[in-house]
């Protein structure tokens with residue numbers, strides 16, 4: 494079989510699409526959303542404005558942003574049937590499994606595939622951005638035996654999520670830090686979950702199924718699930734003195750250290766640097782804890798041992814420290830990553846509709862041919 498290029502495990506460095514949504518320079522540690530540096534968006538934008546930029550391709554003017562915010566606010570509530578369905582989920586279920594199931598369920602109410610209708614596209618974008626946070630918060634309340642807390646229309650996107658999660662309005666600094674975290678996690682070129690979204694989108698299925706595919710992919714510990722693993726790792730290490738022996742054991746056993754390394758970045762992930770400064774800002778405000786000291790020591794030790802191989806902190810390394818400081822349980826870290834990444838998945842969904850070509854790669858067959866069928870009595 495003639496193949497156009499050598500087989501690359503994990504499709505490493507193989508372009509799967511042409512895209513203008515974001516760009517990563519892994520050598521210099523640069524990330525841009527629609528050409529704008531992530532540092533500028535983190536400092537000056539909001540998650541909703543960033544989502545608009547990613548999905549519609551330009552920064553909204555005042556009226557466009559107001560309309561987008563209003564549309565999202567209007568669609569935050571979820572149908573009672575979805576809440577009733579979530580009440581049947583086991584309390585011990587992982588919130589990412591609950592999110593994947595309920596995201597797919599949205600398709601039962603809204604699917605009516607009309608992908609050639611711009612109004613259908615717009616509605617799907619708004620509904621998914623609006624309802625995913627509500628579903629994450631609802632499952633968290635229900636698994637504790639409570640009713641879901643209804644969205645509060647007086648609160649902005651980030652504040653409302655923290656309110657639905659905790660039943661209390663967060664400190665403005667906490668809401669602002671959380672909003673920046675969402676911006677930092679919104680998009681990152683063709684990562685595994687975005688690729689999963691693109692493949693699903695290329696079959697022209699409904700956007701709810703696209704997001705459900707992506708959520709299932711993000712859940713893995715090598716991808717979005719790493720942020721939860723990082724906090725568990727810091728708890729396991731327990732003290733600054735234990736960092737070196739922990740790292741030496743991991744390296745000796747050829748085990749990966751969560752929150753480090755990246756397929757593209759061969760320097761420190763620029764998002765990790767911004768998250769580190771957010772963590773420091775929160776710790777200044779509310780007092781330091783040992784996790785941060787351990788994290789700094791871990792970064793130093795790993796730079797010494799694996800820096801030459803381009804292993805540095807990635808986005809998942811400091812995010813857990815920030816969320817933990819905001820009082821968010823560690824098994825919600827990845828669902829929060831999903832809340833943000835819905836913006837990037839939707840941007841690539843729209844972009845793939847324009848490509849309109851189903852993904853169907855080939856393979857290099859390594860099996861046998863003309864093998865005879867052996868009847869059961871002869872096996």
Ligand code: SDX
Pocket residue numbers: 503680681683684685714715716717719748749750751752753754755756757799802804807808809
């Ligand atoms: C995200 O793609 C994206 O953009 C993802 C993401 C996004 O925004 O969407 O940035 C979000 O998923 C961040 C990554 C979160 N995952 C983790 O923190 C899990 C730990 N990291 C590793 O599993 C790993 O670094 C990956 C999965 C992130 C990248 O894996 P690659 O590119 O397949 O790298 P590799 O396994 O080929 O490793 C190359 C070498 C190997 O050593 P050798 O066998 O060549 O001697 O680097 C080593 C690896 O053992 N290595 C690590 C390591 N990561 C790579 N060694 C120790 N600890 C690590 N974390």
